[in-house]
Amino acid sequence: MKGLPSECAVYAVFGNPVKHSLSPLMHQAALDRMGLKAVYVPFCVTDLKEAVLGIRGLGIRGVSVTLPFKTAVMNYLDEIDEGARRIGAVNTIWNDQGRLKGTNTDWLGFVLSLQAHTEIRGRRFLVIGAGGAARGIVYGLIREGGHPVIINRTAAKAEALAREFGCSFLSGAEIHQAGADGLINTTPVGMAPHGEDSPWPGDRLHHFPVVMDIIYNPLQTRLLKEARTAGCLTISGLEMFIRQGAEQFKIWTGLEAPLSRMREVVLAQLTKDANR
Ligand code: ATR
Numbered sequence: 001m002k003g004l005p006s007e008c009a010v011y012a013v014f015g016n017p018v019k020h021s022l023s024p025l026m027h028q029a030a031l032d033r034m035g036l037k038a039v040y041v042p043f044c045v046t047d048l049k050e051a052v053l054g055i056r057g058l059g060i061r062g063v064s065v066t067l068p069f070k071t072a073v074m075n076y077l078d079e080i081d082e083g084a085r086r087i088g089a090v091n092t093i094w095n096d097q098g099r100l101k102g103t104n105t106d107w108l109g110f111v112l113s114l115q116a117h118t119e120i121r122g123r124r125f126l127v128i129g130a131g132g133a134a135r136g137i138v139y140g141l142i143r144e145g146g147h148p149v150i151i152n153r154t155a156a157k158a159e160a161l162a163r164e165f166g167c168s169f170l171s172g173a174e175i176h177q178a179g180a181d182g183l184i185n186t187t188p189v190g191m192a193p194h195g196e197d198s199p200w201p202g203d204r205l206h207h208f209p210v211v212m213d214i215i216y217n218p219l220q221t222r223l224l225k226e227a228r229t230a231g232c233l234t235i236s237g238l239e240m241f242i243r244q245g246a247e248q249f250k251i252w253t254g255l256e257a258p259l260s261r262m263r264e265v266v267l268a269q270l271t272k273d274a275n276r
Helices: 023-033 048-058 072-076 082-087 106-115 132-143 155-165 172-177 222-229 237-253 259-274
Strands: 009-015 038-044 062-065 092-096 099-103 124-128 147-151 168-170 182-185 210-213 233-235
Touching: 009 023, 009 048, 023 038, 023 237, 023 259, 048 072, 048 092, 048 099, 062 237, 072 099, 082 099, 082 106, 082 132, 092 237, 106 132, 106 210, 106 237, 124 132, 132 147, 132 155, 147 155, 147 172, 155 168, 168 172, 210 222, 222 233, 237 259
Parallel strands: 009 038, 009 062, 124 147, 124 182, 147 168, 182 210, 210 233
Antiparallel strands: 062 092, 092 099
């Protein structure tokens, strides 16, 4: 077998399971497009501590961290930036000459996707869900001067998250009062194979100029389809996924990421899977 050239850089994703991750496809396409001698490898991790030690031992330059390790990985890094600390999750490790630095690009991927379509500063956004994904989104909205309002199936969790971040929340019973400059779904409701579900009543979507879903499989969730019918501007979770990856690419390589190439390959794969 032909070996890798000695100067070949190695990047990776750590997850379990990791088989369905689109990060290897997206990042390899980006590395190739930029003409970099590099490979991006998926690792199904069974021992996280040992895996992180391996980053240094093997000289892996950068790692994407996915479920279920985004919080646990924080125990094994040399540095964690403020955003990742506030959110309580690291999705990116950069091996900076042996120092393992943890950051979170999910919130920034979200912010950039939303800002490509609308202003955040001074505006009110209704955030559905109060789990790990919601934390990054609430953090990003506040950082950019927006006003999140959290609503969640378990009201106590919405309240706890709102208190932690100093923003407001609504109970489920107040849903009829809900109107805002945008609606953002951070729950898994509507994700394949449950594409028939939606986290929000279709007849209450016209109150929102912009509706965003963080789900990217299916590409057009029921929420987004109904929002489009209701005349809202819609943003798919694909944008957030691509942009969080582009920010990782920038951190690791110091280069601007080839965003459209990354979008192209991920879109092609998702379309292929949908037609299967
Ligand atoms: P993640 O870390 O990916 O955000 P999570 O921490 O499990 O995942 O959070 C999922 C969020 O989606 C939670 O806010 C959850 O609501 P609860 O706090 O009530 O559990 C919400 N969620 C998950 N399934 C849901 C469903 N079927 N209907 C409504 N909300 C749901």
